[in-house]
Amino acid sequence: MSSMRIMINRAAASRVSSSVMRLTEPVERAVLLSQNTSSNLRTMASKAVTMENINPNILKLEYAVRGPLVIRAAEIEKELQKGAKKPFKKVIKANIGDAHAMGQVPITFIRQVLACVSFPELIDKSDFPKDVKQRAREILGACGGQSVGSYSASHGIELIRRHVAEYIAARDGHPARWQDVCLSSGASTAIKNCLQLLCNDIGGKKSGVMIPIPQYPLYSASLAEYGLQQVGYYLDESSNWGLSIEELERSLKEAQKTYNVRALVVINPGNPTGQVLTRANIEAIIKFAHKHGLFLFADEVYQDNVYAKGSQFFSFKKVLRELGPEVESLELASFMSVSKGYMGECGLRGGWMELVNMQPDVQQHLFKCISAMLCPTVLGQAVVDCVAKPPAKGEPSYELWLKEKTAVLGSLGERAHMIAEAFNGMQGFKCNVVQGAMYAFPQIALSQRAVGAARAAALAPDAYYASRLLEDTGICVVPGSGFGQAPGTYHFRTTILPQPALLEEMLAIFKDFHEKFTREHS
């Protein structure tokens, strides 16, 4: 990936995408071809898979969080390593919610359990705490042949599904059925598995899925991949990215003229927008989804990441249960991940979904479909177990676990505050309060001249801004166009994950850059 180069084709203005900065294929093709040694010459004639006959949905798919700008950032890092002279010494990757990469320290309990289940001799021979050893024994006892190297059931180890159900029940104050919990390799897989159920052009009408704008681009990417119709509804930036039912109704009504709208995606706390929905808002959304017979995707992977005073996380499941019989049959899937929260174990790929009110035979077919992929990583499942059932008060690991968890979440809260404040101090910036999640999504005013310069560079205006930011300062953020935004507005997403000192440094560099950029384009 790092070997691909973003070549900005200044003549190709007509090919600028309205949504995402694109690579210019002809140039790249040449770059990639030049990497082929002569002994390995790729003849272009009569290829079985070509740009002409490839799955067209794959061509459409875009995922900005790992898009061209991020590829370029990796390349810049390599250039720096090789001694290239740049106006900066390091790349600051604020493009992706990758906590450990930005210096967050793993939770000791989780990692000790992982070490023990990986190499069980440690259970007897190490000086790890008793509860670590006990947990490792329990997990191994639930594995075939007492080894994490065995396949688990496709929807996960029963013991861990039970722990997740207990976790949900304690969180919500309402029972959860372990049979409705399905473990996964991160939330993305589970979300895709559920989206895929909807592919069915009934009566020649494409199935549509409502997603917020701005959205997390896994959704737009997966909808493109599956040939599902993206039906955007705008979040209201002026009310801290609030979700208005009128806007949901407007979006649905318009889409229903052409599409068979079947599902609604809500991300709470919001990605990239950082808002935390109020309980009243969640109630109204549930009623809306129920009224229109929509399947509700509740992307709740940031449920532990709530920072703002007065903000609180309510799960859709809890609110559904408390809304009473009128809406109780709503079909709902809630998604959770070990990549976020206080653990930030992105690389370990653990997650789960809870299916609520899914029709039993549909659920059975979903599980059957999952089974062909064998199972989610068992070590990822072990992490899920530690998250769903952390050390309890009185157990040897409890104090350290609590201290580590509190420190991470406390520091994230401070950084959430710091970043919004800093952006709001910059001319032409408007940044909402980061109530939760791991991102700020400020709006930037771009002058006509900046927009013109972007056009000349064949880039969306915000992609131009972000590209200049990267090339001039080494700071990597993701242009708002990768998430969607109201027409004529420009944003970017930055994580709040750089450690405090680095974040302070980043914000100072950012301020200088922005002033320079503004002068240059005024």
Next chain:
Amino acid sequence: MSSMRIMINRAAASRVSSSVMRLTEPVERAVLLSQNTSSNLRTMASKAVTMENINPNILKLEYAVRGPLVIRAAEIEKELQKGAKKPFKKVIKANIGDAHAMGQVPITFIRQVLACVSFPELIDKSDFPKDVKQRAREILGACGGQSVGSYSASHGIELIRRHVAEYIAARDGHPARWQDVCLSSGASTAIKNCLQLLCNDIGGKKSGVMIPIPQYPLYSASLAEYGLQQVGYYLDESSNWGLSIEELERSLKEAQKTYNVRALVVINPGNPTGQVLTRANIEAIIKFAHKHGLFLFADEVYQDNVYAKGSQFFSFKKVLRELGPEVESLELASFMSVSKGYMGECGLRGGWMELVNMQPDVQQHLFKCISAMLCPTVLGQAVVDCVAKPPAKGEPSYELWLKEKTAVLGSLGERAHMIAEAFNGMQGFKCNVVQGAMYAFPQIALSQRAVGAARAAALAPDAYYASRLLEDTGICVVPGSGFGQAPGTYHFRTTILPQPALLEEMLAIFKDFHEKFTREHS
């Protein structure tokens, strides 16, 4: 899963599938419904996702390796735990290539490295060998923030991709480009990612993919899921599951009348059939694929599992490189997994593919598509690293590693021999030599009476046999109809993975059962 019950609907003969034993939905629905507590009553009216509007491809998808018989086996295990009286005391799971679950011991080097990268304090504090610690340091050095909890690049950690390329180069005696190596969470994900490229009904013709019959059902399941056309070619049981070019030509010619056949899947060593292709055969297959412009899927996950005298593994890549300029442009993807071989680390989900001659912009779109799924599990990648670059001669872990590897492969070879011999000693059985992989796929003669009994039970004849085997003895195998077989022939797949004593016991029980079954149905 274990809570679902297989209800054999004896009246529903008309619904018997010709290929796979099916669950009878109405009965199951009732069973699942009855599990709902009244507080959680699922109203069946106006559901967003129903059997009527679900993705029809998901309904078609079947994966026999984890199909109804396996669900039933898990249920029987639970019944036994609860003290149910059965004619046997344990379930023997010979349905899936899950080595550790059947008692195979993990490779120490792999597990020590995993423990160290999970909990890096062990690098300093443990008495693990130096090369283990060194390897852990290298892997951590290639991780963001020195943590396996960071996302890696979507196609894997560069260091590990380089090690895989070196491994391939050493294996084949021909260079491999690390940029063409893509790490994955097991081979299945990589195979599906490549299959998905082919979805494009050009000129209204469905894309077709040639797969062997019998095949590993990941292929039939994925083709169904993606709406691709399965184009079967028969392996020749009478020549030890040989692959005849005449049969490939026949199959292709027939399919081309209706479909746009774009790819050929070859599994070598064979699953479920256990054959190892000769070099001459591989050459002929490459020429066939090249002649017809097919993309070649080389499923080579059993490349370390070759047992029979005179059999040797040749990679398609090696043979392609040595066949010369006429065919050198063939597009090829080769798949490998850490779940098989001598390591058998199924639960850790590590694998890779090497892309050969894929058109660069197609490859770029494939990598883009993968990027939306973030990354394969980093701990799975760490296992890949240990497999691609095992301890070298002279390093502290080398002797133990070699001893463990040799012991596993030696024992598998003995069991491969033992199982074929035992089956060939049973009346009505014909079992080819298990040259490689982890399975035997014997043919069984079933009497008219047995076929009639199966029909009465609404089951395919081989599913009836396997179901009776399970209920009477606790042995779980997979009916041949789940893999495909020549019409009028009946088979089952069993793994060779039970440890020697258990395998001997299993074969003895099997023999008794078969004699009883034969008497009963003669």
